[in-house]
Amino acid sequence: MKHRILMSLLFISSALVSCQDKKAESNKNVTTITESLAVPQFNQDVNTMLKKQLEYGKPSFDNPYQYSDKDLEVTTPILNQLLLDNGYKAISNEEFNNKIKQIFNRIIDKNSISKFLYINFIDKCDKELNFFPNDAENNGIFVVKNQNFITDLYPLPTIIDYQKAYGEAAQEENLASKNYKDANGNEVKKYLWKDTPYLKEQRKKNIQTLIARNLYLFNDNKAQYKWLTLNDSYFMNALVKTFGYTQDIDLLKWVIERTKFDKKDPSDYGKLFWVKQCDGTVRIHANTFKILQGIYTPDITNDMSNENRFLIDYIKGYIEYFADFNNKETGISREDKVKILANIVYFAEQYKYDKRFVSGYGDNSKMMGRLRFFLDQEEVNILQENNYFNLPKFKEWWDNADYDAYIADGEYNGEWGNVNRPLSPDEWRKQHHKK
Structure with a gap:
């Protein structure tokens, strides 16, 4: 016993x-980050900037403190050291510049004297430097040239434990007033950093985000991918939907599977398929179609637990939105519009001819027929003049979809009901020859 x-x-x-x-x-990783943050070395430049930031407190609408390149310059050595301490391997200028071009479609000008490049996540074509910490109306990252990493603009209290290393500045903050007078002489409340709830946790999250983004994007460290998708989903989504970065197949698949067509925000679904670049051109995401083909397989239509079975319905909803004559996508030419529609419809129409699917020829989506219904003659001309954008079976499927276009016409115009039913394919064909 x-x-x-x-x-x-x-x-x-x-x-x-x-x-x-x-x-x-x-x-x-959490332990490593915490230890490296514990007591940062004293630095006079940091001390001077820290006192300014502590004096004014947390950024807000009423906060008069104007952040500038000086605030960012002071933080970059700290951030760079944190990266190096946590396994980041600095890459060459050429490799880094190529990565920035590939991921964000931005070119680092070697002749520019600016130390930073700003990438705006709200308006990607706005290249103006924006020195204000991110909030609900402002979101972007800085590319730190020559040191070759990306970062948010972090106020010093959000990345260092200043109360341990900068005792004098911390003591001054303890004595600081919680109010100040604005330009009109009104007394306004300010929020001191020392009173910020969960500031320690915020620091930890900021540093983890900095490290994970840079290791993932520039060191190809896939171990950071899961943490980023769980904790930094806005950033990861934006890589695909805002900037059109589709080279990472795992990331693209993750974005695709969590994006559903929503009538309240229909344009969001289109971001899976194409992106308008800042030079005005449109780029179609070939990798999206490859992943969708792997997702939408014969077994999926009977799997009631798999939301991907609604894929064709999502595409149908987007086509109806995007092809609408009254819908004007900002800055998209008619030729680009037709090209985008042709590629999406071409992908969906293949399932009409795939006998492995239960629907087979009875497929109710009738994608090519819907396209024929929506396009006006000028757009049909664009399609034909561009040789159907060199999509191999497009013309054959287009010609075969004349009856589907007839069904779509009646469907959208509300003609079909219990009394007025469409002609059968054979009946309709007797009256119409293929065009």
């Missing part, structure tokens, strides 16, 4: 140690 008890205790002890080891392993 004693032997059994002893063996049980040893087993429990071993299990506890194993669990602790696994937990420690999963928190390895």
Whole structure:
């Protein structure tokens, strides 16, 4: 009995140690980051800037403090060291510049004297430097040239434990007034950094975000991918939907599978398929179609637990929105519009001819027929003049869809009902020859 008890205790002890080891392993990055933040080295430039930032408190609509390139310049050595301490391997200028072009479609001008490039996540074509910490109305990142990393504009209190390393500045903050007078002489409340709830947790999240983004994008560290999708989804979505970065197949698949067609925001679904670039051209995402083909397989239509079975319905909803004659996509030419529609419809129409699917020729989506219904003659001419954009079977499927266009016409014009039913394909064909 004693032997059994002893063996049980040893087993429990071993299990506890194993669990602790696994937990420690999963928190390895967290521990590293926390230790590197504990007591940063004193720096006079940091001290001077920190006092200014502490004096005015947290940025807000009423906050008079104007952040500038000086605020960012002071933080970059700290951020660079944090990256290096946590495994970031600096890449060459050429490789970094190529990555920035590939991911964000921005070119780093070697002749520019500016130390930073601003990438605006709200208006990607706005290249003006925006020195204000991100909030609900402002979101962007800075490319730090020559040091070759990206970062948000972080106020110093959000990346360093200033109360430990900068005691004098912290003491001045303790004595600071919580009010100030604005330009009109009105007394306004200000929010001191020391009173910020969860500031320690915010620092940790900021540093983890900095490290994960740079390791993932510039060191191809896939271990950071899961953390980013769980904790930095806005950034990861924007890479695909705002900037058109589709080279990372895992990321693109993740974005595709969590994007549904929503009538309240129909244009969002189109971001999976194309992006308008800042030079006015349109780029279609070939990789999206490859992933969709892998997702929408014969077994999916009967899998009631898989939301991807609605893929064709989502595409139908987007086509109806985008092809609407009254719909004007800002800056998109009619030729671009037709090209986008042709590529999306071409992808969806293949399933009409794929006998592995239950629907087969009875497919109700009638994508090509809908396209024939929506396009006006000028747009049909664009399609033909561009040789159907060199999509191999497009003309054949277009010609075959004349009856589907007839069905779509009646559907959209509300003609079909219990009394007025459409002609059968054979009946309709007797009256109409293929064109």
